[in-house]
Amino acid sequence: MLDEGSPTSDPQRKGEEEEADELCRTLEENEDKSRTASEMGDVLYHAMVLLALKSVKVEEVLQVLRQRFTQSGIAEKKSRKLQG
Incomplete structure (x- = not known):
């Protein structure tokens, strides 16, 4: 899950904030369910990476x-x- 070189292997990465912003935009812009589900998947992925980093x-x-x-x-x- 935390493969070296993967875009989420660096705990300092701002990807989590970016993904949360994208999710909020899909909700504000009333985008379709599949787009919202995709963005939520990204948020949950990053959340799980952070959980793993903190054990x-x-x-x-x-x-x-x-x-x-x-x-x-x-x-x-x-x-x-x-x-x-």
């Missing part, structure tokens, strides 16, 4: 998402204030 497992991220989908945003924000 974060996808399962850890999924656990965070499960918590977010079962808790309101207001309650989640309040719990962060209590913790920190």
Whole structure:
């Protein structure tokens, strides 16, 4: 996944931001579903590369998402204030 010489092997690369911008543009410009899916695929690919660089497992991220989908945003924000 992190082959040397691949465009995503350099953690300093700004590709992640560029891909996120492209995804936002497809949404703003109301482009078709296949274009949006393609751009989201690029964003997720770069996110997975970054997770690998930080040794974060996808399962850890999924656990965070499960918590977010079962808790309101207001309650989640309040719990962060209590913790920190």
